[in-house]
Amino acid sequence: MKLPSLDYTCPATLAEAIAALADHNGDAKVIAGGQSLMPMLAFRLAAPKLLVDIGRLPGLDRIDISEDGIDLGALVTWRMIERDARLAQAHPLLAAAIAHVAHYQVRNRGTIGGSLAHADPAAEMPGVAVTCDAVLTIAGANGVRIVPAAGFFRGGLETVLAPDELIVSVRLPSWRRGRRWGFAEFARRRGDFALAGVASYYHLDAQGEICDAHAGVIGAADRPLRLKEVECVLNGQRPSVELIRQAADVARSAIAPPDDIHAEGAYRRELVGVLLERVLAKAGDIDMSEAA
Numbered sequence: 271m272k273l274p275s276l277d278y279t280c281p282a283t284l285a286e287a288i289a290a291l292a293d294h295n296g297d298a299k300v301i302a303g304g305q306s307l308m309p310m311l312a313f314r315l316a317a318p319k320l321l322v323d324i325g326r327l328p329g330l331d332r333i334d335i336s337e338d339g340i341d342l343g344a345l346v347t348w349r350m351i352e353r354d355a356r357l358a359q360a361h362p363l364l365a366a367a368i369a370h371v372a373h374y375q376v377r378n379r380g381t382i383g384g385s386l387a388h389a390d391p392a393a394e395m396p397g398v399a400v401t402c403d404a405v406l407t408i409a410g411a412n413g414v415r416i417v418p419a420a421g422f423f424r425g426g427l428e429t430v431l432a433p434d435e436l437i438v439s440v441r442l443p444s445w446r447r448g449r450r451w452g453f454a455e456f457a458r459r460r461g462d463f464a465l466a467g468v469a470s471y472y473h474l475d476a477q478g479e480i481c482d483a484h485a486g487v488i489g490a491a492d493r494p495l496r497l498k499e500v501e502c503v504l505n506g507q508r509p510s511v512e513l514i515r516q517a518a519d520v521a522r523s524a525i526a527p528p529d530d531i532h533a534e535g536a537y538r539r540e541l542v543g544v545l546l547e548r549v550l551a552k553a554g555d556i557d558m559s560e561a562a
Contacts (some may be wrong), residue, residue, distance in 0.1 A: 273311045273404050279321040284409060284438070286530040288528060290322045292411045292434035298322050300436050302345055303379040305372070306388040324436065330383070332439075335360045340442045344383025352393065361445045362400065363469060366453045367394040373461040383437040389429045392463040394455070397424060400494040401469045401486030404442050407448070410435030423493040441484040449473055450509075452549030455488070456534075456541055464489045465533050468521075470553060480504045485517075490527040499524045500546065509554035517550060518543040 279453040281287040286535070291298050299311055301307050310316040324330065330345040335356055342351075348371045350356055351364065358365045370383075371394050383397040386406065398404070399419035405474040406417045411434040419440075421431055455467030472483040485505040500517050507513050527538035551558050 273308075274314060274317045276311075276318055277320045278323065279320060282328055287322050287324050287436065288328060288409060288411055288434060290320065291436065292372050293322050294318075294433075296433040298433070300387065301322055302381045303347065303386075305376050305380040306384060306390070320525055321389045329439065333357070336377070340364075341439055341445045342382055342442070343439050344381060344437045346382050348372075348377035348382075349374075351382075358394065361402075361442055363367055363451050363453055363471060364442065365446075367398045367467075370394055370455055370457075370464070370467070371451075382440060386419075386440065387426075387429060387431060387437055389427050390463065390467075391421050391423075391426050391491060391493050392449050392467070394464075394467065394488065395471055396546065397486050397488035397494040399440060399442075399468060399513060400496055401471075401484050401524050402442050403484075404440050407438040408435050414438070420496065426492040450553035451528065452552035454545045454548045454552075456545065461513055466490050466527075466538050466541045466545060468542060468549050470500075470546065470549045471536075472553065474509075476507055479506055480509060481506070483545065485521070485541055487521070487525065487546075490538050495525070497521055497524055497546075504550075509550070509556060511558055513554060514547050514550045514554070514556065514558065518547045521546045 297318055299318040301321045301323050302325055319414055330343040332343040333346055334341040340361055348368050351368050362431050364549055382395050385393050402417040408415050410432055428553045444478055449471050450470035453469045455464035466489040468486040468487050470481045475481045482503040485500040488494050498522050501521050503517050521540050522543040527535040529535045
């Protein structure tokens with residue numbers, strides 16, 4: 271299908287971009303990589319009067335790594351993350367998750383800011399952001415604000431972004447040495463959106479017990495979720511086959527995925543349990559056949 275009739279602007283500064291969004295009062299859309307927006311325009315799922323191309327804004331394609339954490343500009347592409355060898359050590363969970371994003375062509379142009387703003391509940395970056403306690407820097411006509419990822423997503427394709435706001439960057443806390451972690455997702459074909467995905471990490475204290483457990487899921491609700499119930503089960507326990515299976519059962523009970531054209535909710539619920547078992551087994555280097 272042909273795109274709807276619209277105007278286009280390519281601002282040179284962040285202030286110009288915000289002004290263009292504010293002037294159109296909700297009838298403007300930000301475009302960067304365009305991997306989500308262009309299909310929506312083609313199918314008339316979006317029909318803005320103006321496209322605000324932020325692809326040339328300076329400073330939004332940076333990857334800064336320090337002892338305090340990782341700052342990713344909104345225009346950082348998946349391919350840039352893949353190519354940055356530092357991230358495999360600085361945040362291996364992020365690097366592992368991004369390897370599942372769509373196909374090479376999409377990873378070449380798609381941006382992390384676009385993924386977060388689009389807020390597809392099955393997308394990897396929103397799941398990583400929520401699981402890892404990321405914070406987003408958002409700029410708009412009323413200034414700059416910092417929003418935790420956990421409070422950024424309101425529902426499917428819905429966020430707290432105001433019409434005159436855009437994402438500037440996302441910050442992931444530093445990756446502590448010795449962290450145990452895993453990421454897994456399942457899709458019908460590699461590169462498709464996941465029917466479900468799970469990310470988790472934790473530490474072992476001096477007694478060999480789990481502490482600071484984090485677990486998140488994508489594709490099982492209208493937004494990425496932290497599995498707090500699973501984290502409570504894990505914390506204070508020693509990794510074992512029995513603990514992993516208990517955590518998987520808790521995860522199944524904690525979610526209520528809807529039925530849709532891709533899968534029944536019951537299937538997704540079971541899938542989340544299986545994926546969590548795999549992730550925790552990898553994190554703990556545990557053979558799940560030990561107690562089969």
